[in-house]
Amino acid sequence: MTTRKTAELLELYERMYLIRQVELRLGRLFADGEVPGFIHLSIGQEAIATGVASVLRADDSVASTHRGHGHALAKGVDVERFFLELMAKEEGMCKGRGGSMHVADLSIGMLGANAIVGASIPIALGSALAHQVRGTDALAVAFFGDGAMAEGTLHESLNMAALWQLPLVFVCENNGWAEFSPTSRQFVASLDKLAGAFGIPYARADGRDVQAVAKASERAVAAVRAGKGPRVLEFTTHRFRGHYEGDPQKYRDADELSGLGEHDPLSLLEPRLAKAGVADAQLQSLHEAVDARVDAAVERARKGSAPDFEAGRADVYTQTGAA
């Protein structure tokens, strides 16, 4: 394997590892009462966000879901400002007003996590429309979960994207669960056939395998960027944690829970890294560097200040000079 390829592989690994560490830390901070509200972790699903984002440009846009930490971090949001947000601080990326379900950074095309299931899809559709109308070759990505397929917005957006040949990649993260119910008891269509009904090319890949995700995404993105219209990608994956942190998961059987480790996208990559000549020590120092980065971000976030409600009122509407 060439050095460039190794470097790429390491980069993917590092990104996934970062997401993992950030979320593991969030889980602890949440349990300790340092992160308020409720949070949905994407642990086990890091390969999808990472693989997809690895083939995106800064001017490509991403609309995300309630389980959006990975998407945000993969798209490149600042880790400090991310923790500051989830820890409800003024210096947070949304000044503590949005929290976990609304992490966003418009300057890098991260259009936000979203607390409304199914909304990410038409929002990304509109963003793709903007790219098209403005004549750029940027594209938009709509992340959504398997449960979100039951919302009419998927169908409406598949149609509009196909009709208008929009530069939009639909990315379904199929973890088999919608909250506390297996999606198989909620949605009967396969996304494959659904996309087919609208004439949109579809591809599926193993969502545990960041390289498989990146490869499928690269193909889709190349086609979309070349003006060939929308693409649908589906990645099978596993939700390692509860629907939200604190979820006792009584509805999941012990076997499923204990077998989750097998599906770890990080472990999957480790033998490949070894094969590519990455030494244990190198990985070790990568881990340490990321861990230190996360530690530092959390420390910084702890020192953040409480947001000021009165000052924030000025942001309900844009303040213009004119009357």
Add this chain to the structure above:
Amino acid sequence: MTTRKTAELLELYERMYLIRQVELRLGRLFADGEVPGFIHLSIGQEAIATGVASVLRADDSVASTHRGHGHALAKGVDVERFFLELMAKEEGMCKGRGGSMHVADLSIGMLGANAIVGASIPIALGSALAHQVRGTDALAVAFFGDGAMAEGTLHESLNMAALWQLPLVFVCENNGWAEFSPTSRQFVASLDKLAGAFGIPYARADGRDVQAVAKASERAVAAVRAGKGPRVLEFTTHRFRGHYEGDPQKYRDADELSGLGEHDPLSLLEPRLAKAGVADAQLQSLHEAVDARVDAAVERARKGSAPDFEAGRADVYTQTGAA
């Protein structure tokens, strides 16, 4: 052809002829200012309503669209109370409060025309759910136009109907137009594939041919009534008139308009009636009887009284004996 079959054929013809005459008359009454508001005629599409309703029972329910006169008349609403309604009279089936887009008769399962495109589908879904939960073998029919396929409710309802194996027949009246635009410029999926994606059996038939419609409907209804879950039917048809009465139809080319006569479901049936031994005179007297019925209904409707607004206020909520 046996006498029973001939009688059936005549019945289908008579029902279609009734719908036609009612709507032709409505067109004139509208032009003369005797029917207020706006009306959407189903002239050219009578075979669908007639054929579908011919295989329904009184306890089966039907949810309809803005173009719902045919569905209502085929399901058996009273012609006099129908005209009274469209002519805005107190004795109308809805006491003059609903008009063309809301004709309904709950006593025969006509759940109403509906002015919201796409709403008929989940309403019928709910009705089917009621039939299922109540343990009857009644079923529900959702009529919708081709343009309505773009609404998310279709997708959501296909899914729920399949998931819950509801006694629901989806009936798409595909006339190629959604208002002033060809549906081909609005919706890219074929209903066939869409139904397939949800695992719902689909059949298509020539919507001009009432016998073909009845046959396809009979099969679907038998399966649904036998507890085999939902079915999707699509009937191709032609909208002879404008989207609404008074529509100048500049968007339709002259060839299309002048060729519409070829697709007349009534004309299509006439040679078959002749072949079955129905004499011209018999048809003539059928026509006269229906015409007379329509005339009488219009005359009666003209004598209807103006509805009383104050009295109607009591119907915003159900008046119960209790406080």
Add this chain to the structure above:
Amino acid sequence: MAEVRFGKAINLALADALEQDPAVFLFGEDIADVGGPFGATRGLKDRFGDRVRDTPISEASMANAAVGAALSGLKPVLEIMFMDFMTLTMDALVNQAAKVRYMFGGQASVPMVVRTPHGGGISAGPQHSQCLEAWFAHVPGLKVICPSNPADAYGLLRAAIADPDPVVFVENKALYAMKGELAEGAGPESIGKARTVRAGRDATVVAYGAAVHTAERAAGQLAEQGLEVEVLDLRSIQPWDEAAVMESLARTHRLLIVHEAVEAFGVGAEIAARIGEIGFDELDAPIMRIASPFVPVPFAPSLEKAYQPDAEAVIAAVRKLCA
């Protein structure tokens, strides 16, 4: 008499309704197998089987399905997980459920209930905390209820389910854990009657839902300061008990309205406008409102605390009223 939590009172009301009327049917996301995100439907599927169902994430169609089901003999009770998601059900509630009875000339009632939690205080952020009841109260044909304690939650939910017309039943999230007395053999309460929570002669405070407790806390502190405040719990918002408010005003001559919803164009506006008109001569001071500011509900606990109307604000307002 037994002490039960608010959530349990909801649960009991649903169970008793299911028990007594075979037409009652429950559906919603994750309400059956796991008993709902707030546990309000726990155990009901075990007892009532298929009459309690989990649905896909398809709020728009579920709500219209409730309309169709109600028209075909069921008394559906739909749970919408957060009131913010009611945005997806507006066609069903406003164009369909609310209109049917009047627009079909009084032919049919639509006996359906939508249960939904509103309110903040748990850092759920801008899309999971809204109080949107004023919208529904503006729509002729709908009823809107918001109980403040377990006994009312039970009695009013029973009444809502028994009511022939569509009811939006709003449950404040912060109340689910609240304990209170529930009489043995309690039945439906009547809808539209306010309740005097605390008698007083100096000012009338009208509230509903969780704000009733804010008002009570304030009244307790005001009493220590020598001001005797009468607290009315509205319980029903549409219809609301104008007579009770007037009766109290005639004694206190001062009125304050308190709710958690946004003040501008909120429920309090109608009460103030109406009482300001018919009670003009009784008023010794302007009618005041204490409610949420014109800002989305923020995530950070510190922001949310500043956002939510509290007892201090109520105290200040009453002191101003009585100055």
Add this chain to the structure above:
Amino acid sequence: MAEVRFGKAINLALADALEQDPAVFLFGEDIADVGGPFGATRGLKDRFGDRVRDTPISEASMANAAVGAALSGLKPVLEIMFMDFMTLTMDALVNQAAKVRYMFGGQASVPMVVRTPHGGGISAGPQHSQCLEAWFAHVPGLKVICPSNPADAYGLLRAAIADPDPVVFVENKALYAMKGELAEGAGPESIGKARTVRAGRDATVVAYGAAVHTAERAAGQLAEQGLEVEVLDLRSIQPWDEAAVMESLARTHRLLIVHEAVEAFGVGAEIAARIGEIGFDELDAPIMRIASPFVPVPFAPSLEKAYQPDAEAVIAAVRKLCA
């Protein structure tokens, strides 16, 4: 100065906005090829090509697409054919468009406009006549405008499109044909300023949209009876011009609010509540409202006439106010 119809003024505003700002983008059902059901967008597709697009019947996703497009550089102007269909767009407007700026910490504005016609008078029935503006006025983050004449239609629509925040722009159907002066070279008006339509000292009548003309007619007749009524056209409902209303009240000491929307929980409630509080000492009589009764909009012309607030009702109210 030129005389133009209201609909034409809308058309000119759209054309000028498209001309001056390449980010402006128009979409909606049947707005491009045929120029919209009310002709407001006629000719724009010919001039601006693909920046003016017909959409499928998918209101929910179109509205969220507007949000996404606005976040990615466009200034989308979406037409929703009847305000009743805004029920399908509530998630987009309320959870997304209205919240983004505040909840993302002020990072981004959402410069989008939704144009939609409200109001009755054409026997369009209960699902095509509603005035639902109070809903939007209740939502922090949205602006709501409702012009009463061609010049305002032009100037305020230009302002709405130029505004960085989401605007619901409501056009009363009955006004489309109204003629009025439009100044050469007119530009955007400022949002939030009322206009004195007629000066008077005996009572203030506040109205917006078509009700302004009802108020003017009433004022003309009242003048003959010796009562000089000041008529204020609110023009913008959110924000609304509290200062202008107070200024007028300080001279007349009597206030009546008139609108076509349902009275209960309508726009007038907020104005009455707010002015009743801050203007308490100025009031020589209770603030009154003349608006629609708590009934769905009926179809029959006779019913609709009884339903709609008219000049007689305004006259009676003013006489009562001034008695």
